Amino acid sequence: MNVYLNGRFLPLAEAKISVLDRGFLFGDGVYEVVPVYSGKPFRLESHLRRLQASLDGIRLANPHDEAAWRALIGQLIAQQGSEDQSVYVQVTRGLPGEGEPLRDHPFPQAAVPTVFMLAQPLVTASPAQKAAGVCAVTAADDRWLRCNIKASALLANILLRQQSVDAGCAETVMLRDGYLTEGAASNIFVVKDGVLLAPPPSNLMLTGITYDVVLELAAAHGIPHVVRPVGEAELRGADELWMTSSTKEIMAIVRLDGAPVGAGVPGPLAQRMDALYQTFKREVMRA
Numbered sequence: 102m103n104v105y106l107n108g109r110f111l112p113l114a115e116a117k118i119s120v121l122d123r124g125f126l127f128g129d130g131v132y133e134v135v136p137v138y139s140g141k142p143f144r145l146e147s148h149l150r151r152l153q154a155s156l157d158g159i160r161l162a163n164p165h166d167e168a169a170w171r172a173l174i175g176q177l178i179a180q181q182g183s184e185d186q187s188v189y190v191q192v193t194r195g196l197p198g199e200g201e202p203l204r205d206h207p208f209p210q211a212a213v214p215t216v217f218m219l220a221q222p223l224v225t226a227s228p229a230q231k232a233a234g235v236c237a238v239t240a241a242d243d244r245w246l247r248c249n250i251k252a253s254a255l256l257a258n259i260l261l262r263q264q265s266v267d268a269g270c271a272e273t274v275m276l277r278d279g280y281l282t283e284g285a286a287s288n289i290f291v292v293k294d295g296v297l298l299a300p301p302p303s304n305l306m307l308t309g310i311t312y313d314v315v316l317e318l319a320a321a322h323g324i325p326h327v328v329r330p331v332g333e334a335e336l337r338g339a340d341e342l343w344m345t346s347s348t349k350e351i352m353a354i355v356r357l358d359g360a361p362v363g364a365g366v367p368g369p370l371a372q373r374m375d376a377l378y379q380t381f382k383r384e385v386m387r388a
């Protein structure tokens with residue numbers, strides 16, 4: 102398996118970085134995960150725009166322009182070879198320059214960013230898994246206040262996600278000050294009385310590319326939807342609950358903290374949105 106590291110495509114086992122890389126020492130970096138369908142990256146322009154926003158958020162210059170990213174990601178996809186893939190892209194603040202302190206919090210004067218990319222086969226949920234849905238638990242969102250930056254420093258998300266693993270569930274749904282923010286690695290939608298509710302993008306969540314697609318599809322297909330803060334009571338009283346992400350797509354949450362969500366099975370709107378999403382992603386790839 103070939104990966105991309107700092108200008109070269111090389112076997113995974115040969116891809117090495119310094120222990121002084123600030124990604125390793127400080128988690129000083131950002132990332133993206135781009136789904137690839139039928140050999141083509143899905144919504145690449147949105148992922149590259151979000152990468153730019155994350156880089157701006159950590160005050161790190163983008164090492165490549167859009168054309169260069171497209172070319173590199175295209176080459177990696179071709180080398181991986183599978184029809185459906187997920188491409189992981191990471192940019193860290195790299196290494197201190199000559200004569201600079203080896204480990205020091207301030208940005209190095211002459212840092213050279215480290216760029217790493219990995220393409221893996223993408224396995225999305227099977228029809229049986231979709232029909233079953235998943236369970237989730239809730240937790241207080243104790244992350245920092247810059248969750249709109251897709252930071253590679255994911256310790257808070259990892260600890261939160263592990264709470265759901267410990268409960269045998271697929272996601273941790275987070276609440277901050279009584280309001281839904283997002284999942285530990287996904288966005289969360291609520292359906293109540295036929296209306297799709299989504300928390301508004303802010304610094305308290307990462308606005309998913311899938312989140313945007315879901316709202317676009319709702320608008321295009323006349324599905325009532327409102328983007329507004331969603332309180333804890335609405336979350337717990339939901340008819341349907343979905344988690345969305347580039348790799349999970351649209352997945353129904355059928356139990357929350359052990360209690361059934363609505364009828365306790367994936368709801369009709371989840372099934373409809375999943376069907377719309379599947380059609381849409383294949384259509385986009387054919388275009």
Ligand code: PMP
Nearest residue numbers: 286287288307309310311346347
């Ligand atoms: N929020 C968080 C915290 C995430 O980690 C993810 C997935 N990386 C998302 C939302 C969903 O984003 P996307 O739809 O772009 O995968």
